[in-house]
Amino acid sequence: MTDNFAAMSIAQLSALFQMRKADPVDVAEAVFETIEAYSDKAVFVTLLKDRARAEAEASSRRLRDGRSLGLLDGIPIAWKDLFDIEGMATTAGSTVLGKEEPAAKDADVVDLLKQAGMIAIGRTNMSEFAFSGIGINPHYGTPLNPRSRDVLRVPGGSSSGAGVAVAAGLVPVAMGTDTGGSVRIPAAFNGVVGYKATRGRYSMSGVYPLAKSLDSLGPLCRTVQDAAWIDSAMRGVSSAPVPKRSKAQLDLVVPTHGVFEGAEPGVVAAFEAALGRLEAAGARISRERFPGFEEVISVMGKYGPLVTAEAFALHRDRLSGPDAAAMDPRVVARTRLGEKTSTADYLAILEARSRLIAETNALIGHRFVAFPSVAHVAPAVEPLLADDETFFAMNGKTLRNTAFGNFLDWCGVSIPCGTGEAGMPVGFLLSAVGHHDDDLLSAAMALEEVIRG
Missing domain, CATH: 3.90.1300.10 (Amidase signature (AS) domain)
Structure with a gap:
């Protein structure tokens, strides 16, 4: 492979596709080769090779026939491990959810970006249940910050694998969630762009929650323009993205x-x-x-923090059962702090x-x-x-x-x-x-x- 397509911005890769100087199938295969050759195996928890190849082949046919779906057609994207992917259990960085029923359909935003022609490459690692800004995960390993040249450094969380995947040139964009900084922190630590949208800007259907009063979404990518293009597609907007200001x-x-x-x-x-x-x-x-x-x-x-109160309400039954022993003890300890927040305090x-x-x-x-x-x-x-x-x-x-x-x-x-x-x-x-x-x-x-x- 002469070009690392995944290290390009969305805009650069899109231009190659639209000018027929690159093919989505070749790019998807090159992305998987790059991921498999990368030494840190904790960045992804799942690769979606069969799905990605089918989506890339469909994109290639559209582009060849002059039926492009737009700027994002053929662009690879990675999804944080709390977005529903049809046919798979949503594990949210934890092992205790592996026994849950597979998702019957994609999360709404996953489906919207599929409709825009994007290629789902895999699921990226994360802090368990999205409950840490550090990015350490004892179950699937901790993705290491690719920018460090002295000691092993954290990736930032909770969208840890997303930040590393973009910074290491494995994918041009990865989707994260942000409840207390989980897009912007890994973006800052890894030297990429991270956009946290206003809560409620996108559908949260099919996204595993942490604290619904705070949860929001956003991409980690190479440029703000890339983020703007993704934003438009996730809202189902077909018009041109927002223009620059003076x-x-x-x-x-x-x-x-x-x-x-x-x-x-x-x-x-x-x-x-x-x-x-x-x-x-x-x-x-x-x-x-x-x-x-x-x-x-x-x-x-x-x-008490709002996030711990809502996280405890979400995981209360799990914390009182056998699943608690299989969770990260630090996540358990932090979540249990929410029990101290009474209903009156919450209001x-x-x-x-x-x-x-x-x-x-x-x-x-x-x-x-x-x-x-x-x-x-x-x-x-x-x-x-x-x-x-x-x-x-x-x-x-x-x-x-x-x-x-x-x-x-x-x-x-x-x-x-x-x-x-x-x-x-x-x-x-x-x-x-x-x-x-x-x-x-x-x-x-x-x-x-x-x-x-």
Whole structure:
């Protein structure tokens, strides 16, 4: 294979298909060859060779006959191991779900991207039940961060395999979910683009939940343009994706508190350098205190995290039965914390959340919010495997910045903006208030080249 097709952006690969300079069947076979030759076998939990070959052959016929379904026809995609795939049990990074009935049909978003002509390559590994920002999985192995050159480093979670699959050049795009940062964290740690849509932008039918009040979806890919194309197809929109905005029209606000505490110097330096480039390019930058950030932390401290309350409700029966012994003990421990949240506490969280969303959105207005996706680069694996206290402390720190966007129902895009400690990638998180995804994607496309530097 002279070209690593999977290392291309969707736009590059699409152009080859439309000009008949590459064939979907050849590309699908090349993708499987690349995956099988890759030394880390923990990235994928399942490969869908028969399905992918059938879909690639159908795409090839369409393109040959001049009946292309559009920009995504023939493009390979990997799915996180919590999206229903027809005929397979949905295991969500766990072994206890393997005995469940196979899915009767694809998840709605899987079906929509199939209708757009995309080729389902396989399912990627993840944190068990999507309940960690680190990406360690004791059942299927932990995908290793391909950007590390010194020690073995974590991939970020919970969409761990998705982030590694794109960063390692195994697929051009992988679909993840994001409840507290599970798209944007692995994107930042692995140096790729990760887009978290506003909750409710896509159908969640056929997607195994973690906390339904927070769960959202989004792709990990190479460019913001790629994310915009995927977004259109997942909404069943046939019109052209959103256009770029002018840099000079963009106002960015940087929170002064809540997201920089304990940040590594290299992360801050890379982020500030990107801000400097943006300002030089004409973007208007301001810095303000976000009182809502402090109150989010206060609410969670008083009543417990919303995610643990809803995760416990989902897994309560499982935790009281024999399945608990077959689960990751750290997932079990964290999920059981939700039992402490009473019904009154849960309602108080929802009431506070509704108020904080309104207050913070009013503060932001039509501006975009910018801060580091994660306050540190991908940490080494070994210390986190060795000690529970170290793991839980790092997990909380890893999720801190991105979790604000989930609680406040924002949309966000993590874009690589440079490197920090040990030459590891740093993510620049650009966010907008909920249901302004088109504006966010438009702005992110305009700013991406400058942010990357």
